[in-house]
Amino acid sequence: MFRVEIAKTDKDRESAFSIRKKVFVEEQGVPLNLELDEHDETATHFVIYTTDTPIGAGRLRETDAGTGKVERVCVLPEFRGRYLGNLIMNSLEEFAKSNELKKIILNSQSYAVPFYEKLGFVITSPEFMDADIPHRAMEKILN
Template sequence: MISAKQVTTDKERDDAFSVRKMVFVEEQGVPIHLELDDQDATAIHFVSYDEDVVFGAGRVRDLGDGIAKVERVCILPSYRGKHLGNLMMEKMENYARENGFTKIILNSQSYAVPFYEKLHYEITSPEFMDAGIPHRAMEKKL
């Protein structure tokens, strides 16, 4: 069974970090010190499983003023193209709504902009580089 959930245990947190390392550090070449950062301590983490096999991760941070920032959304290559990122985003958006946030912002890697546009996110910036990867800022009102 496919599932996505808010992290509540050390194992789930470790699973989320493992996926992030595989995607961002190993696959995309982001330096580990940029990927696993000091924001991890206060962020709310999410993880996706296929039965007991982890395949996705993401986090949400409270920026104040009703704004949540979705970050570090990733799906392992073998699970991409199956609409499983939608489930992860749904869980993070539901968390944001349930906790009183009125807007979500994120920095999408440019290749993933169409994914977020299908979820009704709007581009709010020109393309910029982050960790050597082209990005666009996006937002969605809740």
Template sequence: MVFAKIVETEKEYDDAIYIRRKVFVEEQDVPLHLELDEYDMKATHFVAYDGDTPFGAGRIRIAEPTIGKVERVCILPEYRGKKLGNLMMECMEDYAKDHQFKKLKLNAQSHAIPFYEKRDYVITSPEFLEAGIPHRAMEKEL
């Protein structure tokens, strides 16, 4: 069974961090000190599983009252192209709605913009570099 959920245990947190390290640090060469940051302790984390095998992760933190910041959304390469990023985002957006967020913001890697646009996020910035990777800011009214 494939599902995404809010991280509730230390093992689930470790699984989410494992996915982030595989994707961002190993695959995309983001320095570990940038990937694991001071917001990890304040954020609500999410993890996706195929049975017992983790394959996706993400987090939301409060950016401003009623505005959430979606960050660190990633799927392992072997699970991409199967609409599982949508599963991850649905879980995170449901959490945001349940917690009365009015808007979600995120910094999308430029190659992922079409994915977020299909989920009704709109671009709100010119392109910029984050960890050496081109990004654009996006947001969505909930």
């Protein structure tokens, strides 16, 4: 059984950071100083658990009035293909709606654009590089 929880304690946040380090730093080669940034202090962090083991993470932060930015969405390799990306994105979106955000934006790695399109996001930029990885900006208007 999988569940998504909002990180409420330092231990919860460290679980999110640990997952992110494994996926983005170790697997994808993103420098640690780019992966963990100044927004980690103020963002709302989400962690996917199976029993008590953290296996995925993501964060949401408000960038402008009414706009939330989804960032650092990831799932450990051995748990991919189980719709856990959908699970965490649905949790992030519900949180955004409950906080009266009108739009959510994100920068998707280019290979993941189809995943976000299936969730209702649309591309809003040409391809650009971030941490030497191709990305596209995307957004979704919330009802």
